[in-house]
Amino acid sequence: MSGQARTERRPTRQRAAIAEALADATEFRSAQEIHADLASAGDRVGLATVYRNLQAMATDGEVDVIRTADGESVYRACATEDHHHHVVCRGCGLAVEVTADAVERWAETVAASHGFTQVRHTVEVDGLCRRCSSGSS
Amino acid sequence: MSGQARTERRPTRQRAAIAEALADATEFRSAQEIHADLASAGDRVGLATVYRNLQAMATDGEVDVIRTADGESVYRACATEDHHHHVVCRGCGLAVEVTADAVERWAETVAASHGFTQVRHTVEVDGLCRRCSSGSS
């Protein structure tokens, strides 16, 4: 299972705008932020449409999604389509993509040792990037 | 900062009931579920109180919290106070506690290699436990 899903989604102005906004951003952005970005850029797109597209893109694996601590979903267009994780800066939002073969294997092993199958996992690492480490408390 | 915090919280009937409900449960439960459990057990406790206590307990490290995919916070009284993670069954909710020294180190290392400090991490593994693996599709 897995792999590319439905690439047959109708290309619309809104969809393109959202994809572009996402491509421009280097950090994770929430649906609302994307919506605001588009608005201030003159692109009038409904908030619901932003949510719908973001979800669709996430499902298709075009973008990555992670949940912030306060229950907000943030999206980001990722450089690689391969499975990977992120290290996000709590200060500025800077996000670095990292692969984690070690963790993948660990998750699989540990789960298996408890009799689990069809294992999935979520790994999020956050801290303060070099720049934010300096000034803040 | 850090370390055990205020153990000096006033003991109330509600608080005790919530703690007990949590102790009885073997899987993660949401605030609403706990509230329902108490209600059906005859313990009349306000939903807000459940939320407040659950939060407090989580802050004090008495219970573990994880966010479900659909943005719900679920709590569980953990056997050990030490840092650990869980492997949760998507079928029945069975949760197994596991330590992950390997992952802890990996997170620290990877983050550090990118200049990050004050690293924290979230790791959740889920799959189907042996029992659920058999019957379901």
Added chain:
DNA sequence: TTATGTGCAAAGGGTTTGCACTCCG
């Protein structure tokens, strides 16, 4: 008594949905 905890209900904030309309194909 007095501060802390509780209950209720209303407010919040993010996300989803119903329905009529628009636009791609």
Added chain:
DNA sequence: CGGAGTGCAAACCCTTTGCACATAA
């Protein structure tokens, strides 16, 4: 033309908050 995609606003859901009342110390 026909259906996928869009917009708007109302609906949802979980969670938080304000305020008066109850209770542990």
